Amino acid sequence: MTRSTSPVQGRPDPAARTVTSASSTVVARRTSRDIRSDSRLDVLHAVLSAGETTRNALAQSTGLSLATVVTVVNELLAEGIIEEKKEMAAGRIGRPTALIGMNTDRGFVVGIDVAETYVRAVMFDTALNEVLSVESARDEHLLDPDSVVEGIGRTLDHLLDAAGVSRSEVLGVGIALPGLIQGPEGVSVVVPNWTWQKVELERLRERVGLPLVIENPLKSIAIAELWLGGGRRFSSLATVNLGTGVGAGIVLEGRILRGATNTAGEWGHTLLVLDGRRCRCGRRGCVESYIGAPGIQETLREIDPAHPLVDLDMQNDFILALAAVADGPEPDPAVTETIGRTAYYLGSALADLVAVINPEGVTLTGWTTWALGEHLMPATRRHLLEQSPGASARDVELEISTVRGNSVATGVATVVLERFLVDAGLLTSNIPVAL
Amino acid sequence: MTRSTSPVQGRPDPAARTVTSASSTVVARRTSRDIRSDSRLDVLHAVLSAGETTRNALAQSTGLSLATVVTVVNELLAEGIIEEKKEMAAGRIGRPTALIGMNTDRGFVVGIDVAETYVRAVMFDTALNEVLSVESARDEHLLDPDSVVEGIGRTLDHLLDAAGVSRSEVLGVGIALPGLIQGPEGVSVVVPNWTWQKVELERLRERVGLPLVIENPLKSIAIAELWLGGGRRFSSLATVNLGTGVGAGIVLEGRILRGATNTAGEWGHTLLVLDGRRCRCGRRGCVESYIGAPGIQETLREIDPAHPLVDLDMQNDFILALAAVADGPEPDPAVTETIGRTAYYLGSALADLVAVINPEGVTLTGWTTWALGEHLMPATRRHLLEQSPGASARDVELEISTVRGNSVATGVATVVLERFLVDAGLLTSNIPVAL
Numbered sequence: 001m002t003r004s005t006s007p008v009q010g011r012p013d014p015a016a017r018t019v020t021s022a023s024s025t026v027v028a029r030r031t032s033r034d035i036r037s038d039s040r041l042d043v044l045h046a047v048l049s050a051g052e053t054t055r056n057a058l059a060q061s062t063g064l065s066l067a068t069v070v071t072v073v074n075e076l077l078a079e080g081i082i083e084e085k086k087e088m089a090a091g092r093i094g095r096p097t098a099l100i101g102m103n104t105d106r107g108f109v110v111g112i113d114v115a116e117t118y119v120r121a122v123m124f125d126t127a128l129n130e131v132l133s134v135e136s137a138r139d140e141h142l143l144d145p146d147s148v149v150e151g152i153g154r155t156l157d158h159l160l161d162a163a164g165v166s167r168s169e170v171l172g173v174g175i176a177l178p179g180l181i182q183g184p185e186g187v188s189v190v191v192p193n194w195t196w197q198k199v200e201l202e203r204l205r206e207r208v209g210l211p212l213v214i215e216n217p218l219k220s221i222a223i224a225e226l227w228l229g230g231g232r233r234f235s236s237l238a239t240v241n242l243g244t245g246v247g248a249g250i251v252l253e254g255r256i257l258r259g260a261t262n263t264a265g266e267w268g269h270t271l272l273v274l275d276g277r278r279c280r281c282g283r284r285g286c287v288e289s290y291i292g293a294p295g296i297q298e299t300l301r302e303i304d305p306a307h308p309l310v311d312l313d314m315q316n317d318f319i320l321a322l323a324a325v326a327d328g329p330e331p332d333p334a335v336t337e338t339i340g341r342t343a344y345y346l347g348s349a350l351a352d353l354v355a356v357i358n359p360e361g362v363t364l365t366g367w368t369t370w371a372l373g374e375h376l377m378p379a380t381r382r383h384l385l386e387q388s389p390g391a392s393a394r395d396v397e398l399e400i401s402t403v404r405g406n407s408v409a410t411g412v413a414t415v416v417l418e419r420f421l422v423d424a425g426l427l428t429s430n431i432p433v434a435l
Numbered sequence: 436m437t438r439s440t441s442p443v444q445g446r447p448d449p450a451a452r453t454v455t456s457a458s459s460t461v462v463a464r465r466t467s468r469d470i471r472s473d474s475r476l477d478v479l480h481a482v483l484s485a486g487e488t489t490r491n492a493l494a495q496s497t498g499l500s501l502a503t504v505v506t507v508v509n510e511l512l513a514e515g516i517i518e519e520k521k522e523m524a525a526g527r528i529g530r531p532t533a534l535i536g537m538n539t540d541r542g543f544v545v546g547i548d549v550a551e552t553y554v555r556a557v558m559f560d561t562a563l564n565e566v567l568s569v570e571s572a573r574d575e576h577l578l579d580p581d582s583v584v585e586g587i588g589r590t591l592d593h594l595l596d597a598a599g600v601s602r603s604e605v606l607g608v609g610i611a612l613p614g615l616i617q618g619p620e621g622v623s624v625v626v627p628n629w630t631w632q633k634v635e636l637e638r639l640r641e642r643v644g645l646p647l648v649i650e651n652p653l654k655s656i657a658i659a660e661l662w663l664g665g666g667r668r669f670s671s672l673a674t675v676n677l678g679t680g681v682g683a684g685i686v687l688e689g690r691i692l693r694g695a696t697n698t699a700g701e702w703g704h705t706l707l708v709l710d711g712r713r714c715r716c717g718r719r720g721c722v723e724s725y726i727g728a729p730g731i732q733e734t735l736r737e738i739d740p741a742h743p744l745v746d747l748d749m750q751n752d753f754i755l756a757l758a759a760v761a762d763g764p765e766p767d768p769a770v771t772e773t774i775g776r777t778a779y780y781l782g783s784a785l786a787d788l789v790a791v792i793n794p795e796g797v798t799l800t801g802w803t804t805w806a807l808g809e810h811l812m813p814a815t816r817r818h819l820l821e822q823s824p825g826a827s828a829r830d831v832e833l834e835i836s837t838v839r840g841n842s843v844a845t846g847v848a849t850v851v852l853e854r855f856l857v858d859a860g861l862l863t864s865n866i867p868v869a870l
């Protein structure tokens with residue numbers, strides 16, 4: 001028993017900022033944006049997500065009153081953002097059951113995924129339907145700043161040429177860049193082996209010559225999931241991208257978790273095995289070095305060094321070949337064992353993510369998921385449930401994302417569309433990183 | 436090059452909830468609480484944090500105008516929540532430089548930490564100064580629900596007796612319970628080996644016989660840090676508790692991260708080494724099995740099985756003895772190596788936490804920190820910086836918490852105080868888990 005009459009708490013600098021812990025348990029669906037803008041955003045999200053819908057369905061899906069939906073829809077119709085699909089709706093215009101959708105005559109938005117092995121530019125209409133996609137392989141010159149800018153610019157030019165779309169028809173371009181960070185001195189790009197700085201982002205803006213937003217790839221996949229995927233059902237979720245690299249886009253209370261320097265979600269470089277495999281980030285034992293595509297190939301090599309798939313040169317070919325063997329009629333014990341171990345690694349690493357952020361849902365995305373996801377899912381789910389502490393995974397839903405295609409490009413194109421609506425005065429909002 | 440005219444995005448259930456991603460990058464300091472209540476909360480936080488302060492200093496620390504501070508202070512004075520320290524302030528009452536502090540004549544609040552090896556009840560005045568603390572060792576009967584309730588109740592009775600305080604003078608009691616989860620069916624407590632259910636919480640409420648809040652221990656330390664520690668300087672931080680168990684209380688954008696089932700922050704049961712040491716949670720290789728107090732003893736055993744400290748029976752004794760040897764004049768290579776490895780394990784595990792949530796600050800708390808923190812810090816900081824991916828740890832501040840004493844009890848007592856102010860109509864707020 002101790003007795004003390006003096007304060008035991010620390011007394012920090014009274015001039016420091018105050019915080020508000022009081023409402024820490026409330027899931028705040030609405031932020032400080034004004035309500036009218038919120039209604040518009042909710043309706044737009046719902047229209048985009050549904051493709052074609054009705055005023056009645058919008059009222060249901062947004063939770064807004066039918067009267068509010070009618071008002072917002074009329075405003076958005078008048079501004080030409082959405083349109084009534086007259087040809088499909090028999091009867092009087094404006095009735096609650098008339099079909100409405102995004103007005104796709106407004107132009108196009110472009111999302112560009114600048115990845116390790118390629119630059120992919122995808123054109124979408126304003127309903128976020130994919131129109132055309134162009135991919136350039138990364139060449140050895142792509143690492144210096146000028147070549148990166150020129151590689152992106154040329155890929156964009158190719159896309160516009162191939163689509164027969166002029167720059168004046170493009171509402172904006174979004175570029176997802178690895179290593180994008182937000183610091184006190186502004187935005188910069190820091191990727192090992194790359195030498196980008198803020199000034200090169202200015203050069204990128206000049207080369208693109210269109211309204212531009214840039215975004216981190218993990219945040220982009222989370223945005224795609226938020227607008228078009230599991231984010232419509234879960235207020236908190238982790239979208240896990242499986243490809244060459246692996247990482248997580250995290251949504252909490254319906255918002256993207258960015259972190260102090262915009263680098264939250266680097267789950268791919270958390271430990272699976274202290275002092276384990278060497279990761280390309282320089283650390284040893286990262287999750288990515290086990291379940292990134294090269295890591296999966298390494299697992300097969302450990303199991304059967306003489307297996308023919310061990311020698312496949314291209315990561316994507318390797319993953320597709322692995323899936324083909326797994327789908328085939330001939331059982332291949334080394335492939336089965338590789339998939340089993342990968343599911344163990346993945347489920348264990350997902351349990352770590354669930355332990356820390358305790359989300360409602362986890363969705364898997366990326367080209368490894370498209371190829372191997374169905375093979376990995378049952379065992380991954382079992383390992384996740386077995387290894388998550390306490391009740392953290394009790395209700396978690398693990399699923400393959402419904403947002404197919406390149407979700408990095410889709411996500412960053414979504415930001416472009418939103419930015420366009422803000423710039424046009426149709427939404428009040430804040431865009432992550434805009435140039 | 437691929438061409439597609441059909442949508443590639445998934446079309447989820449249009450009846451599902453909508454989400455708002457637009458403002459995802461904005462650090463929303465204010466939530467939907469009304470502004471007046473926010474000002475009161477900010478002023479109360481600042482008064483509590485400062486101990487004694489002035490209207491001028493409050494305006495500075497809260498960012499509110501002096502006029503607003505004067506209004507709020509007058510209201511809080513009229514309600515008897517705060518008081519002017521007349522004896523210390525020479526001159527006219529009400530002037531901007533007069534000293535004000537919490538009115539400690541209002542009564543007491545109690546925080547109870549129900550831990551693995553003890554039940555500790557701490558009485559605070561309404562300025563959150565510790566008045567008295569009572570600890571009961573946990574006995575073998577403490578695992579069944581009735582005994583847990585009675586153990587808590589008896590510890591509270593001891594505290595009131597020893598302090599000579601009647602129940603009518605106590606504004607409320609907060610209890611931090613491990614395994615507290617929030618599910619669709621309400622609140623329940625799920626701890627391995629414990630058999631609590633919701634009904635026992637009702638019995639707990641009856642036994643305590645005072646206004647009661649319950650809270651998870653990791654959330655409690657985060658609340659203490661938010662009100663009284665690093666939370667005053669950082670909008671996002673992880674408070675890492677090092678004791679028998681280890682875990683993290685996470686604050687994002689000034690709010691506690693709870694997670695879908697109130698179990699976010701279980702960083703102690705994320706992997707350090709896949710298939711490594713057996714953890715008491717049942718998983719293998721958890722962080723806790725390396726840097727929890729028994730884990731540190733295990734490290735010493737691995738280094739020198741014959742070392743005399745290996746045989747120390749009590750965890751707390753072991754940690755204090757380790758610190759004493761490290762502080763002593765005789766170098767002990769096994770102890771030096773144990774501390775070095777522990778710093779490596781801790782820094783590596785903190786790098787994982789920083790990789791995922793990318794906070795502004797990380798503070799260490801708990802009795803292992805009080806004993807060994809200074810020995811661990813330099814190497815831990817180095818490992819954290821070396822192992823965090825990209826720029827995630829570039830600006831992170833790692834420090835030992837300034838909230839000393841039992842921060843679990845302090846945190847849950849803070850919630851009690853806030854709850855009292857809400858119940859008295861002095862704040863509009865939401866309390867985590869109240870019975």
Ligand SMILES: [Zn+2]
Pocket residue numbers: 268269270279280281282283286287288289
């Ligand atoms: Zn790595």
Ligand SMILES: [Zn+2]
Pocket residue numbers: 703704705714715716717718721722723724
């Ligand atoms: Zn564990």
